[in-house]
Amino acid sequence: MDVSRRIERGLERAVSYATATGRPPQLCEAVRYTLFPGGARVRPRLCLSVALACGDANPAAADAAATAIELLHNASLVHDDMPCFDDAGLRRGKLSVHAAFGEPIALLTGDVLIVMAFETVARECMLAPDRIAPLMAIIGRAVGMPHGIVAGQAWESETDIPLEEYHRAKTASLFTGAACAGAIATGSDPQPWLMVGDRLGAAYQVADDLRDVLSAHEEIGKPSGQDLQHGRPNAVAKYGLAGAVSHLQGLVEGAIEAIPDCPGAESLRQLIGNEVKRLVPKNLARTAA
């Protein structure tokens, strides 16, 4: 089964457990609305790609980790779109969750997606109980305090924002968590994968900053220029356009170099090389060409 099918199946399974009774109706509908159809599923693909590169000795644990990572990513999107943060009315070309269901259901949707993530790991790893604690620990670190995505979002409430720490927490942490969780699921040492995830996450953040500045509303399905509008740090503002593109390329090369010796190292290198093409906005590809 290919990676995309494994991801969708894992998410469907998690949602089935949560919404089987159909109650309460709006929350069930909002959870499904949030997750399907999905975005690029970048983080769970990274998680499963690392697991495959490491031999994929425990596919159920890898699928659980990938599912948890994507559930947590979606939780952060739902909460970040809310009026007290970005106040974004659109996400992936449709109404954001609070715009479609109201703020109370949006807040609860984010909450329950976090719970579902940890429930998924506990439930799906019942037959590999030695994986549960390290998976929970690495995933918790990626989303919580002091270095996870919640901490990253909280930096936006500070007046003095440390750019690198902010980006690493807000974006790179979940990439690092995804890569390390993929290794842990197979019983491999996660340590060498920290650097791979961290660099890919940083590259993704730069790409997102580029998209924020350059992309038209229609292309990315959400209002552009959010960083400027909300006074947030942005790599293009810091490095300039050419500098940001060059920085992104350097980060991806660094990620590829950091891939440790493992059964599927070569195909993972190719995969990341191809994957990165998705990161460059069409507008920019034309600009840079």
Added chain:
Amino acid sequence: MDVSRRIERGLERAVSYATATGRPPQLCEAVRYTLFPGGARVRPRLCLSVALACGDANPAAADAAATAIELLHNASLVHDDMPCFDDAGLRRGKLSVHAAFGEPIALLTGDVLIVMAFETVARECMLAPDRIAPLMAIIGRAVGMPHGIVAGQAWESETDIPLEEYHRAKTASLFTGAACAGAIATGSDPQPWLMVGDRLGAAYQVADDLRDVLSAHEEIGKPSGQDLQHGRPNAVAKYGLAGAVSHLQGLVEGAIEAIPDCPGAESLRQLIGNEVKRLVPKNLARTAA
């Protein structure tokens, strides 16, 4: 070490892990502000009391479960107080988290408390890995979908609210989770404790409804009459004052009767008998006397 000290120590430990770096500053401060000083710590006391009644064979796992339950309870309070739900400016006699720190930090505080709960179980049960999956599962069920506190809160967004299902999810679920987690931590069968937790949770909900109707602002430290104000179901409205008090007493007796045969059954019966006195608001004790 007595139960209260174990609870405070467990919470302090969880907060230390999350806030050791002091970053990001406001989120660290808000997490500590939310948890200390605490309320009555009813749910973690139930969890530890059940663990003690079952022999407390694994105190670290019991402490982890009690800590997780209290972190999740506080997460729900922070989010429920927010403007899109109760819009409560006070909690436990001081400013609610969003009133003190703003909505963004309040939302993130609730999120990170959920993450911390699951991280705590994973971290503190490293030496008892067979406890982790069942503890995570029972705790997840108590807070998630379809029957946990998030689902309970989501019923408030529906037009047709099933009173019993709503109360069971919104309040009783975490009592049930606390009681069952206490048993699971010791390696005991959680099944008999479902009924104990469920009845105590229902009793607590009736007591809360009574307090909502009767108590003066000063006594409970938050605005009273929230249910009426928000059009929520309330047991006093349903049963009348005398009927609600009698219902509460019946539920507590039912909880005591449901305590299964275990080493500390007798002292747990006495504890619950004493505990219930906390549940009756002072105003009502005078009214009923």
